[in-house]
Amino acid sequence: MAEISSLFVTQLYRARLNELAKKKVDYKELHATCDSIAEDDEAGQDWCEENGYPGYTSYASLDDLPWRFPIFGDLEKALDKHVAAFIEKLGYDLGERKLKCNALWINILPEGGTHSSHIHPHSVISGTTYVAMPEGTSALKLEDPRMPMMMMAPVVKKGAPEELRRFVYVTPSVGEVLLWESWLRHEVPMNMAEDERISVSFNYGWA
Numbered sequence: 001m002a003e004i005s006s007l008f009v010t011q012l013y014r015a016r017l018n019e020l021a022k023k024k025v026d027y028k029e030l031h032a033t034c035d036s037i038a039e040d041d042e043a044g045q046d047w048c049e050e051n052g053y054p055g056y057t058s059y060a061s062l063d064d065l066p067w068r069f070p071i072f073g074d075l076e077k078a079l080d081k082h083v084a085a086f087i088e089k090l091g092y093d094l095g096e097r098k099l100k101c102n103a104l105w106i107n108i109l110p111e112g113g114t115h116s117s118h119i120h121p122h123s124v125i126s127g128t129t130y131v132a133m134p135e136g137t138s139a140l141k142l143e144d145p146r147m148p149m150m151m152m153a154p155v156v157k158k159g160a161p162e163e164l165r166r167f168v169y170v171t172p173s174v175g176e177v178l179l180w181e182s183w184l185r186h187e188v189p190m191n192m193a194e195d196e197r198i199s200v201s202f203n204y205g206w207a
Contacts, residue, residue, distance in 0.1 A: 006163065010145060012170070013086040013179035017129050020085065021078035025071065027175050031131050033071055034106045034198055037062070054113035055196065059105040066104060075129070075200065076101050079177065083125050083204050086179045099124055100207035107188075109138075109197040115188035117143065123203035127179035130172045134195035139171040140178065143185040 018024045037058060038044070044061035047053070051060075058065065065072040083099060102123065109115065120126040128140070144166045156164055172178055180186070182203065191197045 010184060011086075011090060011181070012142065013082065013089070013127070013177075014170070014172070015082060015085075015177055016175055017075075017078050017082070017177045018175065020081035021074070022081075023074045023077070025075050025078060027131060030071055030075070030200070031198060033069055034108065034131055034200070037065075037069075037106060038108055055110045056108040057105060059103075059107075059201075062105070063103065065106070066101075072104065072200075076104060076202075079104075079127070079129070079202060082177055082179060083127075086125060090181070098207045099204040102203055102205045104200065104202040107197075107199045107201055109188065109191045111191055111194050111196075113197070114138075114190045117141075117185055117187040119185050120182040120203050123182040123205040125179055125204040126182040126184075126202065127177060128172075128199045128201045129177040130174050130199050132196060132198035133172065133174055134193040134197065137193040137195075137197040138189040138191050139169040141187045141189055142168045142170065142180070143187075145184060147185075 038056040041056075041058060041061055044056060044058050047060040048056055062068070066076045067073070079101060083101075087094070087099065107115070107128075147166060156166060162168055170178065188197075
């Protein structure tokens with residue numbers, strides 16, 4: 001009888017952020033803080049306008065949110081614990097080194113806003129925690145990393161098991177954190193909700 005094994009599995013970590021947080025993160029406060037930063041960050045607003053980024057991101061303007069705002073410091077400490085748990089599941093041998101958060105930024109997508117397909121270079125683990133996910137807003141779209149090598153592979157049948165699909169859509173809720181290896185290509189399709197979709201993304205790299 002034939003045997004089929006799953007090889008080279010792509011892992012996605014999903015959890016409630018506060019499950020591992022020593023100091024719980026108040027997501028209502030985090031929401032208000034993100035709104036306040038977006039309103040005051042003129043450099044970030046200018047960058048978004050110059051680069052055609054819909055809505056707002058602090059990616060290019062503020063690289064020290066955990067130092068500036070205590071709630072982001074609490075968030076980073078909680079993320080450290082989740083990343084450590086994910087690393088254990090991935091079987092990484094870090095030796096005497098460790099992974100450290102080297103970037104953390106706000107994303108605010110208004111109605112009609114998208115974030116095109118991309119990866120996160122110069123990091124090992126990437127992820128997002130979700131601050132506002134209005135009904136009808138876009139899921140996170142993850143791409144099979146083997147896509148460039150599929151050549152003449154047929155399309156997958158509709159309704160095929162998730163692990164066989166070329167794209168997987170994940171709809172997180174407020175307070176969840178998703179983690180993946182930074183080489184995994186992903187995107188945020190168009191926000192079809194009238195309200196803003198707010199998240200905080202981050203990268204972990206070698207310390």
